[in-house]
Amino acid sequence: MPEYAPLDLPDNPKLVGNITHFARALRRAGLPIGPGRLVDAIQAVAAAGFTERRDFYWTLHACFVSRPEHRAVFAQLFRLYWRDPRYLEHMMAAMLPAVRGVQEDRGAQAAEKRAAEALLDGAGMPDAPEQEEEQGTEIEIDASLTTSGEEKLKSLDFEQMSTAEMAQAKAILARMTLPIDPTAMRRTQAAATGRIDAARTLRGAMRFGGEIRDLKWRTPKLRYPNLVVLCDISGSMSQYSRVVLHFLHAVSNAKGVGWARVHAFTFGTRLTNITRHLETRDVDAALRAAGAEAQDWEGGTRIGTCIETFNHDWSRRVLGQDAVVLLITDGLDRDDPDALARQMQRLHLSARRLIWINPLLRWDEFAPKARGIAAMLPHVDSFRAGHSISSLEDLAAVISKRDDVGERDRLMRLIGR
Structure with a gap:
């Protein structure tokens, strides 16, 4: 946290109302905040005081943030809500392309759009703060140039999408297919x-x-292969895995696109078979049932252990008939890299093709420096990004090409193999 000037907060009982509204905005942005945490936060601020913004920030942070992936959303909302009007202008510029009076072009970072949307959607609430009127800051928004261009949406990172954009993205994914060419017997x-x-x-x-x-x-x-999906649902993959599962639901229920059957597994600290849930026609009911089945959502990651469980319990059942395996994970694992490499090799030998989808590949400076990534990379046929609709469309275009390697060879050279 950077240094801040002393806070200029309203006197009680206004402070309670402001903290309550701030907690509501955090909840809309995805943080699991209930009445108990709100009461704890109010009591903690009363006990700790708020003479400095840094102390106030970390007091609320201790009460409202329980997962590492929520830190960015909390930081953005804190700066938006607790009187940083220039930052508010930046956020609105990220959400709407035409904001008069804001000259600085600034791309939205991860979690910023959801934070801004969660706060601005509730700006008209009765207990909303009134400080902005005192400062005289007026922002005039011209929405005439705002477009929901599908091409722009397709290239947008899932992590940077607002709630409305995410709904549009899921609608597009529901219409997509993942066609595969049959194998001659x-x-x-x-x-x-x-x-x-x-x-x-x-x-x-x-x-x-x-x-x-x-x-x-x-x-x-002609024989069509099975599609077997292993999807990481740990904390670092939470946003991506939820979107990818929407896509897999559409693939699982599509007719006439080739796959003999789609088998889906989730893993974090344990492996869970969610195949029967994805076969439910209603996507919301399907993912709700899958979430109830998988108890390790947004938890830790044990990739090697989960792949070992799959190889031992499921590979002979679902990897017949030249199955194609999609491994969706960022590869950030703390288990023994040698054991992970052995299990990846076994999985690779059992499948027709093993394609690794990694959202970290969206970064131009990405390099396989993590031990888990370096251990897994030699045992895949293709290594591709999976952070946007466009990246999934690219996957659909090349999944039948046995010679497609994606970024595997380039990254292999970086680790000297």
């Missing part, structure tokens, strides 16, 4: 063209005293 079937079927041709000739009147043809039978 050794067994053949009768056909109008193809290769000559000598056995059937000779059997037909026997009916006419050995005279061949018609040639019979055959072609290889």
Whole structure:
């Protein structure tokens, strides 16, 4: 936290109302804040005092923030709410492309849009703070140039989407498919063209005293593979995994796009099979049931242990018929990297293709420095980003190409392999 000037807060009981409204904004932004935490925060501020903004910040932080991924949202909302009007202008500029009086172009960082939206949506509440009127800060918004361009939305990071943008993104994902080309089998079937079927041709000739009147043809039978998805639902992947599961629900329920069956598993500290839940036609009911089944949402990560469980309990059941495996994780794991590498190698050998989807690849400066990422990378066929709708569309375009490696080879060179 940077240094701040002494706070100029309203006298009691206004302070209680301000903290209450601030807690409501945090809740709208996704923090799990109930009445108990609000009461604790008010009592903590009364006990600790608020002569300096730093003390006030960390007092509320201790009461409202319980997960590392919530720190960014809390920081943005704190600066928005507790009297930083210039920062408020920046946030509104990030949400709307035309804000008069704001000259500085500033891209929204992770969690900022959700924080700004959570606060601004409730600006008209009765207990909203009145300090902005005292400062005379007036922001005039021109919404005439605001567009919801689908192309811009497709390139936007899931982590930076507002609630409205996320709803639009989920609607687009519900219409998307993940088509796969079938595999030709050794067994053949009768056909109008193809290769000559000598056995059937000779059997037909026997009916006419050995005279061949018609040639019979055959072609290889086609078999569609299974799609097996292993999705990381730990704290660092929470926002991405929820969106990807919406996409997987659409893939699981799509007809005529090729997959024999879609098997889905989530993992954080343990492996959970959610296949039957994704087969529910209603996406909200499906994900609600999947969330109830997986008890380790937004928890820690034990990638090696969970992949070992999959290899031991599930690989023979679901990886038959040249299955394609999508591994969706950031690869940040604290388990033994050698054990993780062994389990990845076993998974790779059991699948037709192993494709790793990593949202961290959205950063241009991304490098496989983490031990878990370096251990996993040599054992995948393709390494691709998965942070936006466009990245998922790119995946759909190349998933049938056996020679597609994505960014794997480039990153392998960075680790000297």
